[in-house]
Amino acid sequence: MQNYKRLLLLICLSAPVWLFAQIRVSGTVVDSKNTPIQFASVKIKNSNQGTSTDANGKFSLTVPGKGGLLDVTFIGFKGTSVNVTAPTTDLVISMQEDVGHLEEVVVTGLASSTKRANLAHAVGTVSAKQLVGTTPQATVDAALYGKFPGAVVSSNSGAPGGGISIKLRGITSLVGNSQPLFIVDGVYYDNSSINSGQNFISKAANQGSTNFQENPSNRVADLDPEDIERIEILKGASTAAIYGARASTGVVIVTTKKGKSGKPKIEIGQSIGWQMQLKKLGMRSWDTAKVRAAAGANGLAIYNANGGKTYNYEDELFGEHGFMNNTRVAVSGGNDKTSYYAGMTYQDNDGIVKNTGYRKTSFRLNLDQALTKFLDLSVNANYIESNANRGYFNNDNTSTSMGVAYVSTPSWVNLYPDANGNYPNNPLVPSNWLQTRDLTTNNETVNRMLLGGRATWKVLKNSVHDLKIIAFGGIDYYTLNTKGIFPAVLQFEKNGNGTNGALLYGTTVTHNDNYSALAVYELNPNNGFIFTTQAGLNAINNNLNTVVNTATQLIGTQTNLDQAGAIQVEQNKIISKDRGFFAQEEVNYKDMLIGTVGIRGDKSSRNGNADKLYYYPKFSLAFNILPLMDVKMLSLLKVRGAYGEAGNFAPFGAIYSPLVPANFNGTTGSLVDVTRGAANLEPERQKELELGVDAGILNNRVGVEFTWYKKDVEDLILKVQTPGSTGFSTGWKNVAAIQNKGVEIGLSAVPVLTKEWRWNAQVNWWKNTSKVTRLDVPAFNVGAFGASLGTYRIEKGKSATQIVGIGNADDKVDPVTNLALYGNAEPDFNLSFNNNVTWKSFELNVLMHWKKGGDNINLTPLLSDFGGTSHDYDDRDLDPKGQLTNGDYRKASYGNTARPFVEDASYFRVREIGLSYVLPAAWFKNIARVKVGFSGRNLINVFDYNSYDPEVSNFGIDAISSNVDVTPFPSAKSFHFNVSVTF
Known part of the structure; x- marks a missing residue:
């Protein structure tokens, strides 16, 4: 006691x-x-x-x-x-601004990072402010336009809900996935584009082209840009090799926002705005002579019966001023043990076409907890619900899509319903597009849950040794429901014209999960060297199951599948399992010499031999020269080099010979398909060498980054013809290789810096050229709709994106193939110019983008010509002889030369502009920061391209057949009024 x-x-x-x-x-x-x-x-x-x-x-x-x-x-x-x-x-x-972002921490491995000043390769980074700080963004991929070098980001169409193609450093596959791998907080994020079965109505893939053209959205659109803290873009194999067999198309690493120690932070944001058609083409003017020439005596009778009246159908179809609403609420905070971040965004955007729009609600919760002194846990959860009404556009072979029917219908044909709501038949085309717009449905609904977690065990930490064991992974689960309703009352469905109505109901259930475990050991012997070693294992499982039900012969106005006279079902499963390991060693000597060596080994059920490991090495070295020099003007001078390899899987199922269902006198069975599986098929492989120089001048008020790369993509996979003696007609083989070479230059500067004024400027310039270096089969045409209209051609020694077509005596025609070279889809260069100017409490942001060169196969004018509706039909600036009008010249060229259908797709546009003002804090008793402003997207556009927008792709995200224009859903420009309040 x-x-x-x-x-x-x-x-x-x-x-x-x-x-x-x-x-x-x-x-x-x-x-x-x-x-x-x-x-x-x-x-x-x-x-x-x-x-x-x-x-x-x-x-x-x-x-x-x-x-x-x-x-x-x-x-x-x-x-x-x-x-x-x-x-x-x-x-x-x-605090001093990091003008050159040299202290910015950039990923170098699955669980390691370094300062940008020490990087040995080029990595694009986009901060939250750069992503959404200027104007509200509909989707993450759309928000990346022009914000980092080395990428071609383009919209496939203007349909609500997304549909963006991203290609990093050129073409990396002929038939495989061309989109980068997205990783969100350590979770592999599915970015599939899933067709809805709309081809049943359009028949777009039934004649000439075998590629689907249904214009689906891609699923990265589900990710909320407002949740993102930072995006890192690993553009080449030298950086992406650590992700192995999924990384040849590049990797986009997304880190979402986290809470910080301190008082709770509450953010409320609201924007409202409108979007409208980016560019109007106008309507052709008519008289009796033009009507007779375009539609004959029957057309003239219709014209006269209507008293020569015309309708502004361009405004009727594309003239909606779609209301846009974006509401954001977020709360974050924490203490030295726990931090939290919770955010909710509600987005509701009407399209520029009546009955189209996009609505999304996103909830996010991120928690970080120090369980003990040696164990930390992070959990990320995200739920998304979205609904997109996308309209019925793009190519068709039935003249039923709104775009094709619109350009085929002269403005003197009355398509409006009568007083009882009955729509007249279109006398010239199988479809009344006004009726199609008002009565059909093309809807995508998504429910998605993303769960991720990371546990860090701090095994040992002192002044010399630091050992951590890290486990992380996650689950990406979503259900996509597609709904196409084409009621029996439609002109092209009734009276024997179609199937008396059609329902297209699709359900896709996707369950993906990934798991990683690794050890990270840092050795600091206090002699100037720091060694960072990491090694671990990785497992990825993918399961995608799509079922599309097509019902026809509908009973009355019923829209249930069981209220139909006929039904057919198609199912597609994509199941794969990947396993791998990785190891990496980083050595840093006094921030002067930084070297990395690493290797990834992967095996997959999608390879010919599922148990075979394929190895992907990486090497890099950076040398900061400045410590050895005495140049007062310079604050950084670094040379760097890197080499890496990465892979790309074969198309799912290519290793097997598929079975197709058959019916023999009422008995069901299966037949072996005509495509032979390739048991020895290997993944496509990318090998890239990258060299660069970085410099900082005047205490980094001026920064320069220069990068040159050479990327060889080998073992490209194609479906090729096989000898008939095999019993098959086609088969998958590794038969080709492509080389990409490119240059990327970045310049950042602070030209003005005073107590009241600040001007930050950043200029990015990049260029890529490609060449086919191996082709084990004869040269062939691919993509688009054949040589008469312009098509891509894969030919050894030539660009992988060259556009050729049949030619006449006025063209330089190859005597063997009878083809002429008309263009190239690859741009001559891209240049973006981003400016941030602050004066007192005002802030102005302007992002400009210039794409020079790069050609499109533009078939929208030709389809308009066939209907006699082209806005420039009567102009005379195309025919070299000056004899034919533009419309007559394009029609006369069809079947004789593809020259008028290949157009320069250059443009200059102000992608984003925003002006904001922070209201005086005293107005709110210093308890809140309130910012108001105006912003816009694509408000200024300069191009001579003869369609709605040079950024378009009828074939979506296909690797080669992009840059094809066939009556798309037009792009939009928008403006917004914004207010944000932070407590």
């Missing part, structure tokens, strides 16, 4: 000392203009304890003991440290 009394006395005597040994520190974090920096991180060095600044840049925390070092960090600024030894209430910490 006596001992307990002594212990209690000791505690009582020491308690005041313990309480006294704390320092209370409060103050403000500001930038070089003394403007408060909100939500900067203020942490006690070597501790989890810390806080973040509020909306006015203020912070407060308690430092235990007699003082310590405060580490202050914020994105876009150089980290700084402040030593505090006494209590203070007015500490001012000034």
